[in-house]
Amino acid sequence: MKKYILSFALALVSLLAFAQTGYEKIMTEKIAKIETCKTPEDFQALANDFQRIGSKESSQWLPAYYAAFASIQKGRVLMRNGNMQELDAIAGQAEKYLATAQNLAGADNAEIHLLRKMAFSLRMMVNPQQRYMTDGVRAAEELNVAEKLDPANPRIALIKAEDTYFTPEQYGGSKTKGIEQFKTALARFNSYKPKTALDPNWGKSEAEYFISLPAEKTK
Template sequence: MKRILFSLLLSSSVWAVQAQDAKYVAAMTKNIALIDSAHIKYFANADLSLFETEANAFERIATAEKDKWQPYYFAAYCQVMEALYVKDKDKVDGWADKASLNVDKALSFSPDNSEILCLQSLVATSRISVDPMTRGLPYGKEAAVLLEKAKKLNAANPRVYMLQGQSLYYTPEQFGGSKVKAKELFETALKQFASFKPATNLDPNWGEAYTKHLLSTIK
């Protein structure tokens, strides 16, 4: 009898966990898909509201799950997009600070993660726009160091080369930028994208279309 009861309790626990995991996957899948809509909405009419909505949604998922890095990662991704796109430069650091907090939480669950370090580098990059003359060197160096760490952890990560190329693309030549070197890195990124497969359907898989766009602008 005890064995039967134990078996029933175990089966119920497994079912509950599977149902919870299915709910989590469904919520994450839905909100990750909406990130593309947020980009489209922004470029259509400079509206950042969907990024904020999605950041809040991912933070709610993260609070409910408590032990997964992906919700914190995507919350930070949406917040750093706010920091990069917002027109009012007085708001950049506020969004970057929020993104940084979520990046730190993601790292606490997955410390040696190339994807999270790439995003952390993007947070540093976003802060440069507030005052490029004074911030370009310190934050640019911070972003570069983080990308090298990300590369050592996973040299096959296409976002490493995409972000390194982006840095060279947008940096003036007198300060070390180079469209020629950026092109080489974009081409490397595209080769990596061609064979890249995220560990799960909930892991980062963005950047290929953006890389192609930047590459197309280099004559």
């Protein structure tokens, strides 16, 4: 009987190990696609993929996190193209994914708070003058929470650099200061190690891009 029990236990362990390997494999493949997505449709398809993974791996927080990130990236592409009418709905969907991620990961997760900041910033961009004191303030609060939880996180430095770079000078922004902050972010990327191979590790290429811009484009 003991041999049967041992055999069953070993088979169960092997099955769980295989399932985990399958999860890690598909997540690795989908995370790699983040760098190749270009269009809103690309990011929507990727968000859907992560949502489906999360429905099967209900104890894992990262699928919901990446579904939120892909949704936010979709919104940022639309925003750069001047298409603001969908941003509220996109931010709302991202916030639903983030609620799921936070329920699984806990409240003290800097990466989740940073994405909340980005979602509130999307909402603010629908009408910056009217929403600065609501969504803008909430975005700043989420960024502050993220920085307190993980001050060395390069993605926090990256988003702060974005804010400085793209904010008009009359409101406290500066392209020159933004570039310096991108350099700070890049230095942090070069020394920061994600907790696992699947944990958030995006953003380095963006910092490199802005640092490489010709000087005349940063004035």
